[in-house]
């Protein structure tokens with residue numbers, strides 16, 4: 108793996124951590140570049156908490172960026188929503204896959220919190236084992252492959268321009284998710300980023316806004332309807348924008364293929380988890396619907412690795428767990444430090460099964 112450190116003046120307190128990390132990555136036989144080049148896999152961005160800087164213009168989503176910040180207060184990620192908002196701001200401003208937040212002292216002692224865009228987190232002791240913990244966390248993730256490219260083909264049959272029974276059911280269950288309070292309030296990224304940063308976010312990740320959770324329903328043997336990226340799930344109306352028909356996947360270019368009506372907004376994108384749903388529908392013809400929520404359920408199997416959303420690796424590990432479930436067509440699988448993926452014959456059947464059993468807090472797993 109090729110990695111590089113980038114930093115700014117706000118990060119003087121992180122110099123010794125940087126030397127420790129350099130030693131560990133060198134020992135692990137990774138190549139440390141003086142600065143990120145075109146082949147870089149991992150960028151470690153050391154910056155200040157109050158004025159977080161990206162220090163690196165990421166050309167595309169497949170570079171893994173971990174930003175490290177440190178605060179002197181004793182507050183930890185889980186203590187206050189103000190702090191969560193501040194860390195989230197660091198995450199978005201630096202366009203990172205993870206923020207490692209070092210808390211110096213306080214009631215939990217020296218701790219480090221790994222916070223992801225899915226707002227999952229995990230806490231580790233910030234002692235002499237910290238640099239090892241950071242290296243072990245980011246190394247496998249830096250090799251993950253994002254499948255976030257979409258190709259929009261204006262070939263949706265006219266009869267489906269207003270959707271069908273299943274897409275309407277999908278819209279109805281989007282409202283139901285909101286009623287069940289399973290759509291957490293996400294921070295509005297337009298409040299955090301200026302126009303230039305927003306354009307950058309669109310270019311790199313294909314998003315204009317963030318939202319959590321997604322729904323899909325099979326249309327026929329080879330296609331399925333799925334919620335769009337960053338759309339308001341409680342108000343799914345327009346086909347080709349809020350709900351899109353996934354008709355295939357081009358593995359050579361890691362591109363999800365969509366069938367849309369003529370004249371749709373060219374910036375429409377399907378949820379980043381489309382690759383996961385695509386693999387599940389392909390492997391299991393009896394699955395008719397899939398729901399992904401940021402919530403948890405007791406007694407379930409979970410993925411071992413907290414892969415970022417939209418990666419081929421997350422899709423493969425989730426599929427593996429689904430296939431191992433007693434009934435793969437009616438499975439509930441945990442995505443570590445993130446949420447659930449639930450398969451079913453239909454959305455109605457899934458919601459009947461999960462109602463009253465979900466807990467909103469996702470446990471922090473090591």
Ligand SMILES: [Zn+2]
Nearest residue numbers: 225320416446
């Ligand atoms: Zn998610």
